[in-house]
Amino acid sequence: MLAPTPPSPRHFGAVNWLGLWTLYLKEVRRFLKVATQTLLAPVVTTLLFLAIFSLALGRAVQTVGGVPFIEFLAPGLIMMAMVQNAFANTSSSLLIAKVQGNIVDVLMPPLRPGELTLGFAAGGVSRGILVGLTVGLVMWIFVPIRVHAPLFVLFHAVAASLLLSLLGIAGGIWSEKFDHMAAVTNFVITPLAFLSGTFYSVDRLPGLWQTAAHANPFFYMIDGFRYGFIGHADGSLAAGIAVLAASNLVMGWIVYRMFATGYKLKA
Numbered sequence: 451m452l453a454p455t456p457p458s459p460r461h462f463g464a465v466n467w468l469g470l471w472t473l474y475l476k477e478v479r480r481f482l483k484v485a486t487q488t489l490l491a492p493v494v495t496t497l498l499f500l501a502i503f504s505l506a507l508g509r510a511v512q513t514v515g516g517v518p519f520i521e522f523l524a525p526g527l528i529m530m531a532m533v534q535n536a537f538a539n540t541s542s543s544l545l546i547a548k549v550q551g552n553i554v555d556v557l558m559p560p561l562r563p564g565e566l567t568l569g570f571a572a573g574g575v576s577r578g579i580l581v582g583l584t585v586g587l588v589m590w591i592f593v594p595i596r597v598h599a600p601l602f603v604l605f606h607a608v609a610a611s612l613l614l615s616l617l618g619i620a621g622g623i624w625s626e627k628f629d630h631m632a633a634v635t636n637f638v639i640t641p642l643a644f645l646s647g648t649f650y651s652v653d654r655l656p657g658l659w660q661t662a663a664h665a666n667p668f669f670y671m672i673d674g675f676r677y678g679f680i681g682h683a684d685g686s687l688a689a690g691i692a693v694l695a696a697s698n699l700v701m702g703w704i705v706y707r708m709f710a711t712g713y714k715l716k717a
Contacts, residue, residue, distance in 0.1 A: 470565045473556070477573025481539055488539075488577060489584050492531045496585045499527055500592070503649055514651050517680045524593045525676040526648035529610060531585045533671065536578030536611040537618040537639060540570050544622030545631050553715060563709035567619070567702060574615025575608060582607055595679060602678030602687070609694040610671035614639075616701035623708050623715060642668045652684050667697050 481488040504520050514522040547553040556566070586595065597603060621634040646668035652660055663669050670690035677683040683690075709715070 466560055466562070466565055469559055469561045470569050473561065473566070473569030474572050474576075477539065477543060477570060478576050480543060480573070481577050488535065489581060492535055492581050493585050493588050496527050496531045497588065497592075500524065500589065514682075516682060520593055521595070521680055522651070522676070522682075523649065524589055524595060525679045526646075526672045528582050528586050528589065529606070529672055529675045530643055530648055532578040532582040532607060533610050533614040533668075534639070534643070535581040536574040537614040537621075537635075539577040540574040540615045540618030541622040541625070541631055541634070542618075543570065543573070544619060545625050545628065548622070548625075548715075549627070557712075557715060563706050566709045567616075567705045570619050571612055571615040571702075571705075574618055575611040578611030578614065579607060582611075597679060598681040599678045602674055604678075605691070606671055606675040606678065606694070609698060610675065613667070613671075613694065613698050613701060616698065616705050619705045620701065620708060623705075623713060626714070642666055645669075646672045647684060648672055667693055670694055 500520070500523065503523055513519060544553070547556060561569070589595065617639075621631060625631040625634065645663065646666055647663060652663040652669065655663060664685055669685065670693045673683050673685050674687055674690040674694075677687060707713075
């Protein structure tokens with residue numbers, strides 16, 4: 451009778467693909483289990499914004515950039531739903547794990563900082579994209595949505611969702627309680643979102659506020675994404691791509707260092 455083979459350490463290649471895929475599935479299944487809250491609720495909220503701003507401004511502002519105001523408004527609302535949910539997915543996942551004390555279940559497996567960063571961020575991007583598709587399909591019933599440049603729509607959807615996912619990871623790691631996370635949402639995410647040109651064209655702002663708007667990364671998310679639908683942009687499309695790419699690289703490095711050093715994760 452052959453003696454049983456003793457257990458031995460499992461060796462992985464340059465990337466622990468099995469661990470990365472498992473982490474990603476955990477993040478996706480986490481929000482799919484409560485799809486009513488994570489996918490359907492944003493649809494209701496976005497449609498309410500669409501109705502309110504259409505009724506409040508639709509008569510005063512007939513067209514923006516040569517298109518009906520409601521068609522100008524719709525892409526921005528879709529983008530806002532996407533990025534807010536991408537941020538919520540990663541921030542809540544990490545903060546809840548820290549508060550409940552089960553963050554060790556993520557830190558103990560043989561996952562490198564880059565794999566942790568990519569796994570959590572990919573889960574947030576998936577939720578953001580799914581929310582965007584769901585909101586867009588339902589909004590299509592009420593708004594004649596047309597796609598002018600599909601690659602711009604795809605790039606800005608992924609880049610914006612990734613940026614907010616990374617920001618959510620950083621916020622979730624930094625926060626020690628839900629009040630801290632609420633502060634990030636109220637004093638960072640919401641002001642940047644509402645000052646991004648979602649509900650208006652930044653061309654209508656005074657000079658100083660136009661400059662401030664062009665310093666807001668959220669403006670480039672909205673502007674490039676909206677261009678992909680209606681063919682009109684308020685700013686430079688090349689600058690927008692560069693800003694989003696640079697912002698993702700910076701936030702990716704910050705999150706990587708947080709995981710690598712165990713900042714507020716390891717005692």
